[in-house]
Amino acid sequence: MKYSQLFGKTQRQTPKDETSVNAKLLIRAGFIDKLMAGSYSLLPLGFRVVGKIEQIIREEMDKVGAQEILMPLLHPKAIWNETGRWETAKEVMFQFKKDKKEFALSFTHEEILLDLVRKHVQTYHEFPLKLYHFSTKFRNELRAKSGILRAREFLMKDLYSVHTAEKDLDKYYWEVADSYLKVFKRVGLEAKIVEAAGGVFTRSHTHEFQVLSEAGEDTIYWCDSCDFAQNKEIAQGKSGEVCPKCKKGKIAESKSIEVGNIFRFGTVYSEKMNVTYTDRDGKKKPAYLGSYGIGVTRLMGTLVEVSNDEKGIIWPEQVTPYQVHLLVISDKSQVISQAQEIYQKLQKAGIEVLFDDRKDVSAGEKFADCDLIGIPVRLVVSDKTGKGKVEWKERDKGKVEILTIDEVIKRV
Numbered sequence: 001m002k003y004s005q006l007f008g009k010t011q012r013q014t015p016k017d018e019t020s021v022n023a024k025l026l027i028r029a030g031f032i033d034k035l036m037a038g039s040y041s042l043l044p045l046g047f048r049v050v051g052k053i054e055q056i057i058r059e060e061m062d063k064v065g066a067q068e069i070l071m072p073l074l075h076p077k078a079i080w081n082e083t084g085r086w087e088t089a090k091e092v093m094f095q096f097k098k099d100k101k102e103f104a105l106s107f108t109h110e111e112i113l114l115d116l117v118r119k120h121v122q123t124y125h126e127f128p129l130k131l132y133h134f135s136t137k138f139r140n141e142l143r144a145k146s147g148i149l150r151a152r153e154f155l156m157k158d159l160y161s162v163h164t165a166e167k168d169l170d171k172y173y174w175e176v177a178d179s180y181l182k183v184f185k186r187v188g189l190e191a192k193i194v195e196a197a198g199g200v201f202t203r204s205h206t207h208e209f210q211v212l213s214e215a216g217e218d219t220i221y222w223c224d225s226c227d228f229a230q231n232k233e234i235a236q237g238k239s240g241e242v243c244p245k246c247k248k249g250k251i252a253e254s255k256s257i258e259v260g261n262i263f264r265f266g267t268v269y270s271e272k273m274n275v276t277y278t279d280r281d282g283k284k285k286p287a288y289l290g291s292y293g294i295g296v297t298r299l300m301g302t303l304v305e306v307s308n309d310e311k312g313i314i315w316p317e318q319v320t321p322y323q324v325h326l327l328v329i330s331d332k333s334q335v336i337s338q339a340q341e342i343y344q345k346l347q348k349a350g351i352e353v354l355f356d357d358r359k360d361v362s363a364g365e366k367f368a369d370c371d372l373i374g375i376p377v378r379l380v381v382s383d384k385t386g387k388g389k390v391e392w393k394e395r396d397k398g399k400v401e402i403l404t405i406d407e408v409i410k411r412v
């Protein structure tokens with residue numbers, strides 16, 4: 001991609017109305033645009049990052065046997081009345097009237113999924129069901145101040161599983177928990193699995209995935225030597241105490257960002273919505289529901305919060321919008337055409353390249369933009385590099401090397 005053609009350029013000014021690091025950097029670097037508080041467009045660079053995150057999630061969902069679908073965002077009031085959530089979730093839902101009928105915009109999909117199940121599945125041998133989708137969620141956030149960490153409209157992956165026995169749900173619940181840890185690791189985040197309160201359910205029925213960060217709105221207690229972690233809202237211990245699990249480690253207290261959550265709803269909603277199946281004994285029984293979410297756009301925001309410096313973003317290579325950022329620093333037509341050749345050669349080798357081909361832009365500006373955008377590898381072609389060679393520098397390192405194109409291709 002030639003930077004001169006790319007929609008969404010860098011900005012020098014920090015947006016005045018943004019306080020969060022993720023929104024400031026993503027807006028300045030040209031990844032997102034703000035429509036209003038809590039509502040952002042993904043520009044091409046941001047869309048590419050989100051696309052890579054989605055693909056990692058999709059691969060891990062396939063590994064736990066889930067099938068991808070797509071459910072509607074516009075829901076009738078009647079379906080939310082079946083579980084009572086039209087009233088109990090009123091504050092968080094966007095509800096409205098049109099031509100005397102009432103609707104809501106999706107804030108989650110348990111009811112819609114269970115409606116699919118009762119229409120399409122009848123007997124025990126058709127279970128378990130594991131269905132997921134990527135879709136927009138709407139939440140009426142009163143304080144939308146954390147950029148894309150807490151937006152009114154955001155992209156989420158939600159998986160639902162439906163089982164005929166509680167122990168099957170439990171088994172799958174922990175399979176998904178493992179799969180989520182793999183997802184976070186693959187996108188470049190270290191997430192902790194944390195016991196959580198989860199509203200009306202006891203803490204053993206729900207877990208959160210939390211990434212340590214000062215930007216987080218949650219506080220967790222975690223052990224410095226084992227995997228024990230609890231949300232402060234429910235925690236029984238205190239920081240500095242000995243870990244109740246391993247009896248060795250010390251409990252630390254940290255701010256954290258919630259990047260995923262998993263719930264075991266059991267038969268609560270199935271009973272209300274009459275989602276039953278015919279068992280081996282011929283009797284109708286309610287199905288067991290599990291629900292598992294990952295905030296996809298929130299993951300992008302979290303990556304920016306935990307991986308940046310005073311110059312800009314530092315993308316992990318798994319989700320970077322482009323693998324290398326090629327800069328040409330010269331007025332000489334010979335050097336410019338050399339850079340163009342290198343750009344084509346890299347692309348032919350299957351490498352994703354952002355090529356800063358702009359004229360009338362100073363070297364200093366190009367370097368600053370490159371650091372702000374945060375692609376892991378910077379390649380520079382200049383009067384000094386010599387024919388067929390480029391200067392290689394990694395975003396998070398100071399070392400500069402001169403390499404041939406073949407060496408670059410090998411390394412990337």
Ligand SMILES: [Zn+2]
Nearest residue numbers: 223226243246
């Ligand atoms: Zn411990």
